[in-house]
Amino acid sequence: MTRKLVVIGNGMAGMRTVEELIRAAPERYDITVFGAEPHGNYNRIMLTPVLFGAKSIADIMIHDFDWYKQHQITLHCGPDKAVVDVDRVQRCVIAEDGTVAYYDKLLIATGSLPLMLDIPGREVEGVLGFRDIADVETMIAKAASKRHAVILGGGLLGLEAANGLLQRGMHVSVINRAGHLLNRQLDRKAAGFLERELAAKGIQFQLGTTIVRVNSEDQHISSVELSNGTVLAADLLIMSTGIKPNISLAERIGLACQHGIEVDECMRTSDPAIFSVGECVQHRGELFGLVAPVYEQAKVCAQQLSGQADSQFKTLSSATMLKVTGIDLFSVGDFEGNADSQVLQLIDHQMGIYKKIVIRGDCVVGVILYGDTSDNAWYLNLVKNKTSIGSIRDRLMFGPTALAHAA
Ligand SMILES: Cc1cc2nc3c(=O)[nH]c(=O)nc-3n(C[C@H](O)[C@H](O)[C@H](O)COP(=O)(O)OP(=O)(O)OC[C@H]3O[C@@H](n4cnc5c(N)ncnc54)[C@H](O)[C@@H]3O)c2cc1C
Structure with missing residues (x-):
């Protein structure tokens, strides 16, 4: 008998799970998906090029409405289809507009929400996060008629928003509490290179x-006051100070949650009929904000749901890149190091190149590449695979090409 799978969240993690599942076990489930956004599943990462004008919304669709039809997946999408309750005894979900769907297995993939800091006066028009198509459409509309954008947060998303709004002709200021940009991905030196270039x-x-x-x-933002006394004109304020897992529904229905929905190695929650993947989950105390681990979770979850394999999720190092045209930057692992680490560095101010490799024991544990990221995949593998670098250490700084020449 075909079982029923209901998915809450029509985003990257939920739909990657469905995609993997229908490839592995196409006949196993009748699938129903609920999504709070009025779109098919799109590549959220590509909102950045949409903002700066290099891509359209149509370009970034991963699964358009036809795809759901082709695969006999029932899609309920739009704000009135947001799931507001789950009856775990009857095994059904209930959407805002009263739509009900019964399940044998439920997948919660509600993603995360932008962290909106509680700044006095912020409940006015023109203050928003950078998370979805609606945010990008608002930013593009504001940029067409307004002048001053302020971005709160000098992390990856904040800088991508800043660059996008600059490309759209706005005057852009970035405010960052830390003393240097991308303080979670870069050390001060690399951040200095980046700041000068931006x-x-x-x-x-x-x-x-x-x-x-x-x-x-x-009722529309007009300016912001900073803790250093500066006042900046502002027609748009983008809050980009982090994300928080979207767990309100999971908490309300009594699933074990801490900062995220707690899942085991099989992506199972505290209710054996309910799985969870994506930025809403917490695995062994860790939260997620990048797509690579989220897709890995989707693979594991799909295998579990298909009943064909017993794979388990393990957290691996994820690398970060900045999607600003003309700026090449890569960072992975422990790039600061500690008392037990050794650091190799190469700095070329003229060429705008900075390389830093952090070694602990016999392994590379962290890397920053700025200005030339062509060897990023090689360095990422060294970190991920904990490769012993004893025999190549003298050429490590110069990448795989130098090794090939020396061989
Ligand atoms: C602008 C931007 C740029 C990014 N760039 C990168 C990058 O370069 N590299 C990288 O690795 N990662 C990047 N990310 C992060 C990446 O997009 C996320 O890791 C990924 O989208 C997480 O997938 P998810 O399914 O957990 O969440 P989402 O993709 O956010 O999907 C969750 C979905 O669930 C829906 N939902 C929530 N609650 C309900 C409910 N109650 N009922 C129904 N639906 C609900 C939401 O509306 C949303 O559509 C970026 C993110 C943004 C916003």
């Missing part, structure tokens, strides 16, 4: 400070 493009920076008040006129 400043040369026209982005202004206020580092080591934060926004203490949002001022408005007619």
Whole structure:
């Protein structure tokens, strides 16, 4: 008998799981998907090029509405189809508009939400996060008629938003509480290279400070006040200070949650009929904000649901890149090091190149590449595979090409 699978969340993790599942076991489930956004499943990562004008919304669709039809998947999508309750005894989910769907297995893939800091005055028009198509459409519309954008947060998303709005003709300022940009991905030296390059493009920076008040006129943001006393004109404020797992539904229905929905190695929650994947989960205390581990979770979950394999999820090092045209940057692992580490560095100010390799014992544990990231995959593998580097250490800094020449 065909079982029923219901998926809450029509995003990258949930739909990657469904895609893998129908490949492995096409006949096993009747699948129903609920999504709170009025779209098919799209590549959220590509919202950045949509913002700066290199791609359209149609370009970034992974699964359009026809795909669901072709695979006999029932899709309920739009704000009124957001799931508001799950009856774990009757095994059914209930959407905002009253739509009900019964399940044998339930997959929760509700992603995360932008962290909106509780700054006085922020509940006005023009203050938003950078998470979905609606946010990008609002930013593009504002950029067409307004002048001043302020980004709170100098992390990856904040800088991508800053660059996108700059490309759209806005005057952009980035405010970052930490003293240097991308402080979770870069050390001070690499961040200095990045700041100079972005400043040369026209982005202004206020580092080591934060926004203490949002001022408005007619319920629309007009300026922001910083803790260092500066006041900046603002028609748009993008809050990009982090994300938080979207677990309100899971908490309400009594699943074990801490910061995220707790899952085991099989992506199973505290209810054996309910699985969870994506940025909403917490696995062995760890939360997720990049697509590589989320897709790995999807693979494991699909195998579990298909009943064909017994694979388990393990967290591996994920690398980060910045999607700003003309800026090549790569970072993975423990790039700061500690008392037990040794650090190899190469700096070329003229060429704008910085390389840092952190070694502990006989392995590379962290890497930063700035200006030339052509060998990033090789370094990533060294870190991921904990490769012994004893025999190649003298050429490590120069990458795989140098090794091939020496061989
Ligand atoms: C602008 C941007 C750029 C990014 N760039 C990168 C990058 O370069 N590299 C990288 O690795 N990662 C990047 N990411 C992160 C990446 O997009 C996420 O890791 C990935 O989307 C997580 O997938 P998810 O399915 O967990 O969440 P999402 O893709 O957010 O999907 C969750 C979905 O669930 C829906 N939902 C929530 N609650 C309900 C409910 N109650 N009922 C129904 N539906 C619900 C949401 O509306 C959403 O559509 C970026 C993210 C953004 C926003």
